[in-house]
Amino acid sequence: MAIDSLQTLDVIEAMENFIARKRPPKQIRRKLDLGYKIAEQSIIVFEIRPQWDKPELIREHPLAKTTFVKAKNQWKIFWLTADLNRHSYSPKPTVTTIEEFNKLVEEDKHHCFWG
Numbered sequence: 001m002a003i004d005s006l007q008t009l010d011v012i013e014a015m016e017n018f019i020a021r022k023r024p025p026k027q028i029r030r031k032l033d034l035g036y037k038i039a040e041q042s043i044i045v046f047e048i049r050p051q052w053d054k055p056e057l058i059r060e061h062p063l064a065k066t067t068f069v070k071a072k073n074q075w076k077i078f079w080l081t082a083d084l085n086r087h088s089y090s091p092k093p094t095v096t097t098i099e100e101f102n103k104l105v106e107e108d109k110h111h112c113f114w115g
Contacts, residue, residue, distance in 0.1 A: 011098050018102040042067040064113045066101045075101050079112040
């Protein structure tokens with residue numbers, strides 16, 4: 001089930017603020033930028049970069065994902081591991097708000113999202 005429309009507005013506002021804080025300076029955004037997308041009940045944060053051997057191809061590289069579980073009113077947090085699969089973020093697998101997710105990804109105390 002997708003996030004409801006009222007919640008979507010809150011998510012968009014929180015994510016736009018997060019991306020605005022974390023985006024690189026304008027002069028390098030053609031080589032590195034950040035974005036997010038909402039897919040059903042999930043939000044995916046990703047880097048946007050040209051492909052190293054074909055710079056005309058722009059690629060999205062996922063950094064973090066959160067999925068809303070309506071029954072528990074929680075956001076489950078995932079990170080992309082070396083095996084290129086998403087795994088639960090074990091230091092804190094769930095949060096109750098999208099702002100908590102953003103703070104956790106931004107701080108990245110365990111260097112799981114930003115490397």
